Amino acid sequence: ATRLQLGGSPLFTYGEKTFKQNFAYVDADFFEVFTLPLVKGNSKTALIQPNTAIITREMAQKYFGSEDPMGKAITIKSGNTTFQITGVMEKVPVNSHFHFDLFASMAGREDARSPSWMVSEFFTYLVLPEGYDYKKLEAKLPQVVEKYMGPQIKQAMGMNLAEFRRKGNDLGLFLQPLTDIHLRSDFTFDLEAGGDIRYVYLFGAIALFMLLIAGINFVNLSTAGAAERAKEVGIRKVLGSVKFELVRQFLLESVLLTAIALLLAIGLANLALPFFNDLAGKELNLNWMAKPWLLPGLLLFGLLVGVLAGSYPAFFLSSFKPVSVLKGGAAGKPGGSRKGIGLRSGLVVFQFFVSITLTVVTTVVYQQLKYIQNKKVGYDREQxxxxxxxxxxxxxxxxxxxxxxxxxxxxxxxxxxxxxxxxxxxxxxxxxxxxxxxxxxxxxxxxxxxxxxxxxxxxxxxxxxxxxxxxxxxxxxxxxxxxxxxxxxxxxxxxxxxxxxxxxxxxxxxxxxxxxxxxxxxxxxxxxxxxxxxxxxxxxxxxxxxxxxxxxxxxxxxxxxxxxxxxxxxxxxxxxxxxxATYRSEQKAGQVVALFAGLTIFVAGLGLFGLATFTAEQRTKEIGIRKVLGASVTNIVGLLSKDFLKLVVMANLIAWPLAWWAMRRWLQDFAYRIDIEWWTFALAGTIALLIALITVSSQAIKAALASPVKSLRNE
Structure with a gap:
């Protein structure tokens, strides 16, 4: 076990130099618990004596230059406390939950030797045996509280621990895995501000959904346009191609498209990272040398996406029967089969379900943040x-x-x-x-x-x-x-x-x-x-x-x-x-979700545009006949639009309950919060319907205005 105590950010002096430095007091065995390698000095003995300190290599270069800092003395100006440098360490890794450039010995400090169990200014770290369940140790801590803290409560408050608790107070000791501190800590006070695992899951889910939507577009358009490649498949099969060869060809086409998309994505990511870092308050980068796993990982991921996205179209296209295809039978137009239409309809519903859900999330986050900004807090915070x-x-x-x-x-x-x-x-x-x-x-x-x-x-x-x-x-x-x-x-x-x-x-x-x-x-x-x-x-x-x-x-x-x-x-x-700044994480999360919501709607709209184009082309003969029989442009637009709009309405009905449940859970983190209004869902649904209507109508109007003579002659 070892302890850490905050030392503050006082002014230090060394010779003529004065500098402000954030530091911490630690026990002598601190560097035995944490693997922070020393480049000078002995980690086992460097902090045994009082008024000794270990500094980072960066601090040594900054304040000592070419001098050897070992044995040099630095002084806290306000308290005249002097520390002798007994070690130089590497910089604390970026993924640590503390970042100090100076660790001073806790030896000799009065508060470090205090017998009081009521002092809570120490962070205590325990190293447990490999594989040991910390919950077993935590279950024994109430006995420690009773034995050691109980008598001190009695002395200070004039009552025993049980009576103290009966009066509505609580006192206890808890354990927290070190790996949970950054993303899963709900303590009021930590060494550094951490993140929130829920936002990690949220952004991960959004990224996955966006990838699924893009994949759905590929599957939809590939299967919808299957008729255009039906004769190719039939001829290849007649010439001796087997199903395996056809599947391989279509999968290679899918992987090639994914590879091109991956290259474009890397280029766009490099361009967009500065903007995203500013938006999210992060410092992400594509440092290929520092992250040697990144490029192979992306290539493997691209291959996996290409295979998964291309699998269904590949097996679907390779399953055509050559006789039926070459005769122009039903199998020759597989994109219009009932099974194909049902699959594409389900995928469109999923796309807009995700888009509508994210729109609701964005709206609720914006409303809550606006509520916070406008709420009367009981004091004047302006000027x-x-x-x-x-x-x-x-x-x-x-x-x-x-x-x-x-x-x-x-x-x-x-x-x-x-x-x-x-x-x-x-x-x-x-x-x-x-x-x-x-x-x-x-x-x-x-x-x-x-x-x-x-x-x-x-x-x-x-x-x-x-x-x-x-x-x-x-x-x-x-x-x-x-x-x-x-x-x-x-x-x-x-x-x-x-x-x-x-x-x-x-x-x-x-x-x-x-x-x-x-x-x-x-x-x-x-x-x-x-x-x-x-x-x-x-x-x-x-x-x-x-x-x-x-x-x-x-x-x-x-x-x-x-x-x-x-x-x-x-x-x-x-x-x-x-x-x-208190709500900075919520603001950043809201902005990122809004960005992703916009991208998701855009990608879903692109897919719908392609699908509407194919549908209009597939129904060219029907549209021509209807126009000859007196159908107006409005009738034709309504005919082609209604099926897609039904799918968007269905997506709304699925998205609304889930979005309501998710945002209700999120709002529970605020003691003071908005009510989720009905118009939030109506707004998201209206936006989705308008986008779908505009997207589909643009192609429907084009088809409706085409000459029926030309379409019937082509047929």
């Missing part, structure tokens, strides 16, 4: 500037706040490490109410100053805001959800909440105000009970600015920052950008 890492300024943090508050371009400014939307330093705060001591409630604690609520435009529904009076140090402001949780929905003011620290010392807090519920986390989660206390947390300077003054104010603030510290980097963001 709010967030200046990060202001704790680095020390006492000048408050000086900068006051200078900004006096600036005429600023409405208000506040200091707090707690920001609504996105990740923040939320910490649990267990409290019990004076009138119900049997109820211990886990709330979130925000440390703020008396400018926090007005700066963010929050609304007090009862009581007052914090003041600078010393008596407010034990005053608290709670949100409406907390008031309801404690049964104080009508009158929460002057009630008392008590919190016990890790040593069991209790502090009583008096409710001085109730703030209207606001979404301090994403809309994936319901609003939880929240407690605001005065002071105790710095970290960011939140500034409400007047419109159109942002650029000038930023320049002035940056200049002021450099007067306080020229070495610390000035970083900032806008609160609305942080809010949007």
């Amino acid at each position: 709010v500037l967030v200046i990060g890492d202001t704790w680095r300024l020390g006492n000048n943090e408050r000086v900068l706040r006051e200078k900004l508050r006096q600036d005429p371009r600023v409405v208000s400014a506040t200091i707090s490490g707690f920001l609504p939307a996105g990740p923040s330093n939320n910490n649990n705060f267990f409290v019990e109410a004076e009138d119900n001591p049997s109820q211990l409630v886990k709330t979130l604690r925000y440390g703020v100053d008396h400018h926090y609520i007005p700066t963010l435009g929050m609304q007090l529904v009862a009581g007052r805001n914090f003041s600078e009076l010393a008596t407010d140090s034990t005053g608290i402001i709670i949100n409406e959800t907390a008031a309801r949780t404690f049964g104080w929905a009508k009158n929460a003011l002057d009630h008392t909440l008590t919190n016990a620290d890790n040593q069991g010392k209790k502090t009583a807090y008096r409710v001085i105000g109730v703030v209207k519920d606001f979404h301090f986390r994403s809309l994936h989660e319901r609003i939880a009970p929240l407690v605001m206390v005065l002071g105790g947390n710095s970290g960011a300077l939140i500034v409400k600015v007047k419109a159109k003054d942002t650029a000038d104010l930023l320049n002035a603030t940056k200049n002021q920052w450099t007067q306080f510290t020229a070495e610390e980097p000035f970083t900032y963001a806008f609160l609305d950008e942080r809010f949007e």
